[in-house]
Amino acid sequence: MxxxxxxxxxxxxxxxxxxxxxxxxxxxxxxxxxxxxxxxxxxxxxxxxxxxxxxxxxxxxxxxxxxxxxxxxxxxxxxxxxxxxxxxxxxxxxxxxxxxxxxxxxxxxxxxxxxxxxxxxxxIANLQNRQTGTFAGDEWGEEDTRFLYGAFNALSLLGLMDLIDVDKAVDYVAACANFDGGYGVSPGAESHSGQIFTCVASLTIAKRQDLIDKERLGKWLSERQLANGGLNGRPEKKEDVCYSWWVLSSLEMIGKTHWIDRDRLINFILQCQDTEKGGISDRPGDMVDVWHTLFGITGLSLLDYPGLEFVDEVYCLPKSTITRIFGP
Amino acid sequence: MADHGIARTTRTRTPAQKQQDLERIQKYRDLESHLRQLVSSSDYSRRKTFDLTTTLLKLNPEYYTVWNVRRRTLTSGLFSRRSDGCSCSRACSSSSRSDTTTTCSDESSCSYSTRTPHSQACRRIGRSGIIADQGSDDTAVAQEPTEREDGEAQKKDLDIITSELSFTFGLLLKSPKCYWIWSYRLWTLDQSILLLPVEKAKKIWQDELGLASKMLSMDRRNFHAWGYRRHVVSQLESRELGGDSLVESEFAYTDRMIRADLSNFSAWHSRSTLIPRLLDERGAGEDERRAFLDAELTQIREALNVGPDDQSLWYYHQFLVDNLVNPVRRPTIVPTLTVDQRVDYLLKEITEIKDLLEDYEDVKLIHEALLEYTLGLCQLEKRKPLEHERQDLISWVKKLKELDPMRMGRWVDLERDYGLTELLPGGGGGLL
Incomplete structure (x- = not known):
């Protein structure tokens, strides 16, 4: 490499x-x-x-x-x-x-x-729907597996997972699984790389990876890589740097990062940089923003790009932070 | 903050442009501070507060706090009945198939809402319909409204709801992927259930299917619009709206969407989720179920004949084959088939796909399907591959490595897991 x-x-x-x-x-x-x-x-x-x-x-x-x-x-x-x-x-x-x-x-x-x-x-705990296990984003009630993951992420960092019904939340995530191995925002919703990240990471935090169909999910995730090296979020869609995080972190969590072409993805991410003024964009030549900048860099970190600190694939924080909080 | 698909330009602003920007910023921030001022004096009932949210949201539909202020102006003044600011009705309605109680943060504490009338208990929408919460702060509710007052109040509420739907429609056309607009729109629809007679609310929700179709005609894959459509359908089918099943018409909708664009995986996905219910509700017997599966297989094969490199088609084919190979995993199309019948089906599919290879020798997805379905066949018959199958598997995985080196790691893992190397006759080891 x-x-x-x-x-x-x-x-x-x-x-x-x-x-x-x-x-x-x-x-x-x-x-x-x-x-x-x-x-x-x-x-x-x-x-x-x-x-x-x-x-x-x-x-x-x-x-x-x-x-x-x-x-x-x-x-x-x-x-x-x-x-x-x-x-x-x-x-x-x-x-x-x-x-x-x-x-x-x-x-x-x-x-x-x-x-x-x-x-x-x-x-955070008050935002859990105690009947279905999922979470709302705020008092107005929009529900999405993004919020469920957010709750798991923050509460586990704070050591407060006992405030919520983890089993119910896990059941809810399991119900979001589709035949293609992926996960959607709610049961019945189409698989989407972003939601897959939230669901796989939630199951990982809950130590319930046994519920994941890793072969099928790995296949679906690896098919997200297009000839130009970039990854898309769903079948027959365009590539976008942010999926370098959503797809790759999910692959990493299920131990299948080697199912995509690392060098090509690295090249794609690097092509999306504004090398002069800094920042990374969704695709080469587009406007940069801090969101794509982070997810380009986390993607490179997961690919062991030299000189970068390691990112934790579950929490999207530096590995060193996670080690400090949870121990090695 | 996340810019998508906007070309990078060298940004050098002339002094005039800079000045223009500063003026725009000033105008925007003045609007913001005016709104904050009104809200801090807790005047949600003033029309001015509502109008300011309109102006701000047109400038910035992502401003979620302003959407929340707008909700509060409606629930604490503009709607005929003062309702609970903590509307968790999404939580109720999105899971309306089972009895639900809303979850609710026990206290609202937003900076904008310090003195909002706010009852602690949440509304409940259960199977028996809506039980409006009678909180302690009911001063705005007439004690025993006369029929006429009731009619006027409903008309006023209907007008507001209609106008809110039209406001958000305009914004959605410009920002079809803005979560906050979609979420506010659903909240508005939920208000119709809380405030209007069932028939009127139902009409509003029915019209909403038209909006979902409109948004999907503009972007056939819009993730938000598909999710929204599913939600609207499940609400229309729920007891609160006294609804009947829409599974037939939704299934027909996927037909139309697929006919317009075979690559539309969102439509194929939706189809896959509707089928088990569709067959159950039709009371389909074994013959009807088999005929259904045959028709689906024929349709997808014909599509594959035209687009053998289209992932959407193969995923749907995989869904159908999964019904044969893994009948216990989830609701299935043909639950009563014997193993022999399943094997016959699968063999026929494998033969048909092999025929595809004659025209499309270098299409990777064909080789991959052959490999997976042959392994599925062995799984179904609980046996190792026969020698001729093993040779086929070896040749397909070799071809996959050649055609798709980007996923080399996966092919190598497959080779290892199933013992598919030519040097190890007898298929020693591996998963089979």
Whole structure:
């Protein structure tokens, strides 16, 4: 592998320092209209950017104490987090908050300066539908396996899985399985790589991988790779860098990453970089954003691209964070 | 934040453009702070608050908090009945086939909602219909409304719901993949069940199938629209709406979608989920079930004759074959077939697929299907491959390695697991 990389033309190397600068610049773009239009994703954005920086080997790339201050400023009385101050609490931003605090090792600050772990756990646990086992995103009731995974992710990091009915949630995930081995947003919904990640990771956290049809799922996931090396999210769809995470992490969890062509995928991801200004886009030549930047980098990390920190395929956090929390 | 399919451009803004951006930002932020101000004074019932959400959502339909404010203005003032801000009716309705109680965060604590009237108990939608929660904060509800008042209130609610549906329709046309719009639209529909007589609510939900069709005619694979359609159908079939089964018409819908585009896996998938219920509800006996399977197999084979490299078609074929090979795994088309009958079916499929090879020697998916179905045949008969089958398997896996080196790891694993190397006669070891 390493030899092959050394032979890559210069433009096909990871533009690490450009990406670092790009991520660091994101919060300085307050004179751009888009900065304000995306405020509903701010906390998620911090998570995406910070994780990418950790994987790029610059864990101090965002100032730690300001990051913690910002996270805590998004917390509500009921323990949940909104995307930014003044935004309603939601599962997605709450999970991002927990992930950021996990990454910067600041659960203790949640206790001393925030509302405490227990209340965060309670907020999340209250979103479980106790009849079906699945989770809503917020008080308005939209349900999706994304939220179920988010709950598993955050609660297990906080050590609070006992607040929820794990068996019921697992049954629900199992009911989302399709004949093709994949999983959808709810029982009966079409298999989709993003939802497969959420379901496979949830079953992994619950230690119930025995419920997965690994051969069939592995086949379906490996068929997501197209001739240009990129991965798509469903049959007969276009490739997109973000599936370098959803598909690849799922393959990794079921031990079948070697079922796709690593070098071609690495090439595809590298082609999606803006090597000059930093950032990675969905496809070569498109606009970059921090979301695709993270998932391009996590994809490369899963493929053992040299110089990157290892990413955890279940939590989408640096391996070092996961080891610190759960032990080796 | 996640940009899809937008071409990268060199961004250099002229001073005039920068100024223009700053003005746009100022305008947007002024709207935001005005809304926050109204909400912090807890005035959800003012028309102004509602109108501001309209303006902001047109500028930014992703702004979920503003959607929530909009819901609160409706539930705490604009709708005729003050209802529970904590509407978890999605949770109820999405699982309407079993009796459900909603889950509910026990206290709303959003920054925008500090003083929203908010009863603690959630609504329940059970088999017996809607039990509207009579919370403690019922000041807006007339004690014993007269028939006329009731009629007027319903008309007002119907008007609001209709207008909300039309508002979100416009936004969906521009942002067909925005989760928040879809979710708000469903919430609006749920309100029709809570606020209107069954017949009126049902009409609204029925019309909604038209919206789902419209969105799917614009993008045949739209994941949101397919999920939405499934939800609308299950709600129409539920007891709350006194509904009958729509399985026949939905099955016919997949027919139309597939005829328009054979590659539409979303339609094939939907078909696969409808079939078990369809046959049950038809009360189909064995002959009818076999005839059904025959027709499905014929249809998909004809499609494969035209598009042998189309994954969607092969997945559906795999679904049908799975019904023969793994009859216990899930509801099946032909549960009563004997093993011999299943074997006959499978042999026929294998023969037909081999014929495909004559025209399409280099199509990988054909080789892969032959390999999988031959292994399925052995599984069905609980035996190892016969020698001639083994030779076939070896040649197909060799061809797969040649035609599809990207998935070499998988072919090598298959070879190893099933002992498919020429050097080891007798198929020693492996899974068989």
């Amino acid at each position: 390493t030899d092959a990389f050394q032979q890559l033309p210069e433009e096909l190397e990871l533009a690490t320092s450009a990406h670092v600068k790009y991520i660091q610049s994101l919060n300085t773009r307050q004179d751009e209209y888009d900065y304000w239009l995306t405020e509903h994703l701010r906390l998620n954005g911090v998570y995406w950017g910070l994780t990418a920086l950790h994987l790029l080997g610059v864990p101090e790339g965002l100032p730690r104490s300001e990051t913690i201050d910002f996270v805590l400023s998004c917390q509500h009385e009921d323990g949940g987090f909104g995307a930014a101050p003044g935004h309603d609490a939601h599962m997605l931003s709450t999970v991002s908050a927990v992930q950021i605090l996990a990454m910067v090792d600041a659960f203790d600050e949640l206790e001393t300066r925030g509302k405490g772990k227990a209340l965060v756990g309670k907020y």
